Amino acid sequence: MTLAGLMRLIVCGLVVLGAMAAVARADEVNDYPTAARSEYVFGCLKANGETRQAINQCSCSIDVIASLLPYDRYVTAETVLSMAQMRGDLGEPFRSAEQATSAVNDLRRAQAEAEVRCF
Numbered sequence: 511m512t513l514a515g516l517m518r519l520i521v522c523g524l525v526v527l528g529a530m531a532a533v534a535r536a537d538e539v540n541d542y543p544t545a546a547r548s549e550y551v552f553g554c555l556k557a558n559g560e561t562r563q564a565i566n567q568c569s570c571s572i573d574v575i576a577s578l579l580p581y582d583r584y585v586t587a588e589t590v591l592s593m594a595q596m597r598g599d600l601g602e603p604f605r606s607a608e609q610a611t612s613a614v615n616d617l618r619r620a621q622a623e624a625e626v627r628c629f
Contacts, residue, residue, distance in 0.1 A: 542576045542584070550575075558629075570628035571621070578620040586610075587617035 547569075554568035575584065590610040594601050603610070 541581045542572070543581075546581070546584070547572050547576070567628045571624040574624035574627050575617075575620045578623060579616055583613060583616055587613040590614050591617075 550572045551565070551568045554571060555564050558564040558568065579587075590613055594610070
């Protein structure tokens with residue numbers, strides 16, 4: 511094999527590796543199911559007015575959150591927020607647990623960043 515042929519082979523290999531890395535990164539960023547993204551956007555629209563501009567801002571917002579927070583952490587935070595609203599002893603573990611508070615804080619930070627970038 512000539513030097514030029516070897517170089518072409520190396521360049522092709524690097525291109526393939528680069529493409530695989532881009533696909534893997536896209537999978538990481540897009541690990542939120544469509545239903546979860548839609549649910550977030552619908553709630554955001556209710557809170558921010560149901561305008562075309564709000565659709566763009568809310569869609570941007572969930573994209574930013576998805577880029578900053580893994581989906582399983584997002585689900586944990588949403589569950590904690592929902593369960594913490596229960597009165598009495600049922601909601602107490604969700605209001606006081608350090609892990610629960612940490613997950614909610616992560617979500618709040620991601621939402622704050624999304625607000626800065628999108629609104």
